[in-house]
Amino acid sequence: MPGIAGSGEAEGGAPRQAAPAAQSRLTQNAALAPLVWFKTGGKAAWLFEPATVEDLAKFLANLDASVPVLPLGLGSNLIVRDGGFPGLVVRLGKPFAKVEALDATTLRCGGGASGILVSSTARDAGIAGVEFLRSIPGTVGGFVRMNGGAYGRETADVLVECDVILRSGARRTLTASELNYTYRHSDLPAGAIVVSATFRGEPGQPAAIQAEMDRIAASREASQPLRSKTGGSTFKNPPGHKAWQLVDEAGCRGLKRGDAQVSDKHTNFLLNLGNATSADIEALGEEVRTRVKEKSGVTLEWEIQRVGVAK
Numbered sequence: 001m002p003g004i005a006g007s008g009e010a011e012g013g014a015p016r017q018a019a020p021a022a023q024s025r026l027t028q029n030a031a032l033a034p035l036v037w038f039k040t041g042g043k044a045a046w047l048f049e050p051a052t053v054e055d056l057a058k059f060l061a062n063l064d065a066s067v068p069v070l071p072l073g074l075g076s077n078l079i080v081r082d083g084g085f086p087g088l089v090v091r092l093g094k095p096f097a098k099v100e101a102l103d104a105t106t107l108r109c110g111g112g113a114s115g116i117l118v119s120s121t122a123r124d125a126g127i128a129g130v131e132f133l134r135s136i137p138g139t140v141g142g143f144v145r146m147n148g149g150a151y152g153r154e155t156a157d158v159l160v161e162c163d164v165i166l167r168s169g170a171r172r173t174l175t176a177s178e179l180n181y182t183y184r185h186s187d188l189p190a191g192a193i194v195v196s197a198t199f200r201g202e203p204g205q206p207a208a209i210q211a212e213m214d215r216i217a218a219s220r221e222a223s224q225p226l227r228s229k230t231g232g233s234t235f236k237n238p239p240g241h242k243a244w245q246l247v248d249e250a251g252c253r254g255l256k257r258g259d260a261q262v263s264d265k266h267t268n269f270l271l272n273l274g275n276a277t278s279a280d281i282e283a284l285g286e287e288v289r290t291r292v293k294e295k296s297g298v299t300l301e302w303e304i305q306r307v308g309v310a311k
Contacts, residue, residue, distance in 0.1 A: 023051035023095075024059075032089065036075030037137070039229050040278040042084025042308060044070075049091050053165065053195050056090065060193075061169025063088065069167060070307055071193045073139035074114065077146070077232045077304050082278045082311035090193055092141065101125035105201050106160070111141035111194040115148075118199070119213055128204025130158055131212045135220050137232055141194035146303075147181045151216055156181035160198040167191030184236050184303060225265045229272035234285055235300040243300060244268035247288055250295040257284040270304075282306060 030047030033039050050056035060069070068087030072078070092112030099109045099121040107127060109118050115133035118140065122130045132153040133143065142148060143155045144162050159176040166172060166189055179186040188194070220226060235243040247253070247267040255262040259276035262284065263269040270281055289300045 024055050025049040030089070032072075032075075032080045032085065035072060035091070036078050036080055036231075037229060038079060038231050038272050038276075038278070038281060040082070040272060040276060040281065041080025042082050042278075042311065044085045044087070044089040046088045047091060048088055049093050051095050053163075053171070056193065056195065057165050057169045057171055059169075060165060060167060063169075065167070069191050069193075071141055071145075073112065073142045074137060076137040077142065079231060079278050079282055079304055079306045081282070081306065081308035083309035085308040092139070092193070092195070096195060097139075101127065102198070104203055107199045107201070109140045109197050109199060111139065111144075111196055113140045114138070115140075115143070122199075122201060123206050123209040123213065126204055126206055126209070127201040128209050128212075129153075129201030130199055131209060131216060134213045135216045140197050144179075144194045144197050145186055145188050146184050147179075147186055149184075151219075154181075154183075158199045158201060160200050162194050162197040164188070164192040164194050223266055225263045225269050225271060228263070228269075229274075229276075230263070230269050231281075231304045233268050233303050234270050235268055235289075236303045238298050238300065241296075241298060246292045246296050246298055246300065250288070250291040252288045252291055255284065255288065257287065260284040262288060277311075278308075279310060 027047040030044045032044050033041050048059060070085055070087065070089045072089050072091045096110040096112035099107060099113050099117050102108050105127055107118065107122055115136045115138060119131055119134040132151045135150045136143065136148045138148060144159060147155045149155060156176060161173055161175045163173050179188055237243050244267045252262045253267050254264045258280035259273040260280040261271045261273055263271050270284060272281065292298060292300050
């Protein structure tokens with residue numbers, strides 16, 4: 001792999017030095033569209049799926065510092081541009097998707113664990129306060145990085161600490177206070193990959209926790225286009241405003257560009273109706289931003305991460 005310090009390349013293009021463990025996988029020219037919710041976008045130069053934290057740390061330590069690295073969770077809040085990602089994509093799979101209760105109020109969660117798994121494990125252990133994660137279509141790593149939240153709660157309310165692998169391959173434990181959380185933002189170092197996190201809730205009754213999860217699930221079903229190719233919430237809520245309302249007031253409900261469309265059901269969601277390109281989706285988002293600015297004077301900020309190069 002280009003960028004492995006002092007390694008050269010083995011037959012087929014795989015790196016000799018920093019070779020992954022037997023259960024880890026390294027794929028060249030890996031298609032990313034099947035791995036993201038929009039089902040669009042180009043390929044990654046390399047896709048690394050580590051089997052262990054140690055293997056991930058070793059691999060990054062031997063990777064040239066000039067090679068860009070992109071952590072990938074469920075691909076729900078992401079646009080991969082049509083020219084692909086010219087670096088290494090790291091996807092944390094099943095080895096990083098475990099969740100366990102440490103005591104009556106604390107959970108240890110792998111960076112690849114989904115919000116549904118975290119909340120259901122908490123329910124079974126009688127831990128309340130993390131039900132909101134049930135509604136966020138992502139993984140623990142993304143929640144920690146973006147201070148993911150919904151229904152009046154956010155990651156900053158429950159995070160105790162997280163373990164990360166830095167871009168250099170070094171391991172660090174960061175407390176919630178060190179991340180300096182604000183709305184949909186943290187000071188997690190660039191290129192750092194969250195491999196686990198500790199969440200703290202409060203004692204609760206499983207039946208009551210399940211009832212709250214059911215309420216959240218029903219609310220999402222009623223208000224969001226869950227069965228569509230989408231990326232989740234497109235824009236951050238500006239101070240004092242709701243993004244969806246600004247989009248609606250700017251006349252963008254149902255607005256199309258190619259096969260990309262602003263959802264009729266929830267105007268802060270963009271949809272791929274079937275054959276949209278990433279360029280269509282991103283351009284539609286920019287048109288929405290322009291119309292909102294002209295109508296209300298408010299500049300919407302993207303919540304969806306946009307990565308890679310245009311085709």
